[in-house]
Amino acid sequence: MKKRYRVAVVGAGIGGKHVEGYNANPDLFEVAVICDRDPERAAALARQVRGGAAVHGAYDDALLGRADIDIIDICLPPFLHLEAITRALRAGKHVVCEKPLVGSLAEVDELERVVAETKRVLMPVFQVRFGNGLARAQHLMRTGAAGRVFLATAQTHWSRGADYYAVKWRGTRAYELGGAFLGHAIHIHDMLTALVGPVRRVSAMMTTRVNPIETEDCGGATLEMADGSIAVLSVTLGSADEVSRLRVMCENVTMEGHGEVYASSKEPWVFTPKAPKDQAWLDAALAGATAGQEGFARQFEDFHAALETGAAPPVTVAQARASLELITALYHSAATGERVSLPLTPAHPGYHGW
Numbered sequence: 001m002k003k004r005y006r007v008a009v010v011g012a013g014i015g016g017k018h019v020e021g022y023n024a025n026p027d028l029f030e031v032a033v034i035c036d037r038d039p040e041r042a043a044a045l046a047r048q049v050r051g052g053a054a055v056h057g058a059y060d061d062a063l064l065g066r067a068d069i070d071i072i073d074i075c076l077p078p079f080l081h082l083e084a085i086t087r088a089l090r091a092g093k094h095v096v097c098e099k100p101l102v103g104s105l106a107e108v109d110e111l112e113r114v115v116a117e118t119k120r121v122l123m124p125v126f127q128v129r130f131g132n133g134l135a136r137a138q139h140l141m142r143t144g145a146a147g148r149v150f151l152a153t154a155q156t157h158w159s160r161g162a163d164y165y166a167v168k169w170r171g172t173r174a175y176e177l178g179g180a181f182l183g184h185a186i187h188i189h190d191m192l193t194a195l196v197g198p199v200r201r202v203s204a205m206m207t208t209r210v211n212p213i214e215t216e217d218c219g220g221a222t223l224e225m226a227d228g229s230i231a232v233l234s235v236t237l238g239s240a241d242e243v244s245r246l247r248v249m250c251e252n253v254t255m256e257g258h259g260e261v262y263a264s265s266k267e268p269w270v271f272t273p274k275a276p277k278d279q280a281w282l283d284a285a286l287a288g289a290t291a292g293q294e295g296f297a298r299q300f301e302d303f304h305a306a307l308e309t310g311a312a313p314p315v316t317v318a319q320a321r322a323s324l325e326l327i328t329a330l331y332h333s334a335a336t337g338e339r340v341s342l343p344l345t346p347a348h349p350g351y352h353g354w
């Protein structure tokens, strides 16, 4: 009999999507509490929980001291993540936390020490990575069928306006911690590295042209990946239509996501074999790929398996660290005009914050 973990979801914005992910795994999780300082928002979300949930008005010791809660799931604004995660780990809870995990490489390294000390599991959220289309692409990469990667493009062409920035923490360095590269494009860049591998060098330009905000809302970057291939990133919050598209040109096949804005790893992906490879070759190469739940539901399902077996969670702190290392390099390159080489050490000027 599998253990059914009891969860408190803290933050009732994107927390609603987390609830859907837990609701999809009713044998594995029970959302017992919705915590939000906005009582109406908390109550509305509690009603969406399968079987209902209690409401708690503050992220406090009373919540963290509850012995019947196993997991604290943090969906608070970014500037609150570090303290909220640390408190939950020290209270003996496993923790799920939204992106961006924290605000610097120094903070991630501090968190890794707290995780080691408390022996709890911390799982950063990158739910977009869990899609059956991307899984097929990963299968072609893992088996070697795709061949060498030549070039990848990652488009985050989204639309954000005054209504979105009416929420006070957004668009500010102090509270959102960054702009479109951190808050929006982080997902597709995570998909890129999940597929092609780590980044070796970064060159970026950024600007703010769409909204009257402090943080960037347009930019581009060129990456040299560790395998020697090139990736080109384009990011804007001023597109008329919304597209999130990853396209990877390899020796034997070109792989392309369909571009749906929040579900770009899901099917249908298009795989085009490169002559002399043909469709029969492609069908055989894709034959071993597996499909399952997607998005939050899949990330949480795999999290449960990790908790039960003691294996690493489906998104690790090290992977969130790699994504924040890329962010640090992108912001440093954009600010200085330098081409930045990874890995970044604690001596790097961006180590304590970008």
Ligand SMILES: NC(=O)c1ccc[n+]([C@@H]2O[C@H](COP(=O)([O-])OP(=O)(O)OC[C@H]3O[C@@H](n4cnc5c(N)ncnc54)[C@H](O)[C@@H]3O)[C@@H](O)[C@H]2O)c1
Residues within 6 Å of the ligand: 010, 011, 012, 013, 014, 015, 035, 036, 037, 038, 041, 057, 058, 059, 075, 076, 077, 078, 080, 098, 099, 100, 125, 127, 167, 183
């Ligand atoms: N994974 C994704 O696709 C995705 C999408 C959107 C947002 N996010 C991330 O999720 C996080 C939250 O974003 P959001 O858009 O849901 O924000 P939001 O402002 O809509 O919701 C945050 C909620 O937290 C509550 N809150 C704030 N401080 C609190 C406190 N001290 N105690 C209790 N409740 C408190 C607010 O009342 C609010 O309801 C951010 O880190 C954001 O980057 C991730």
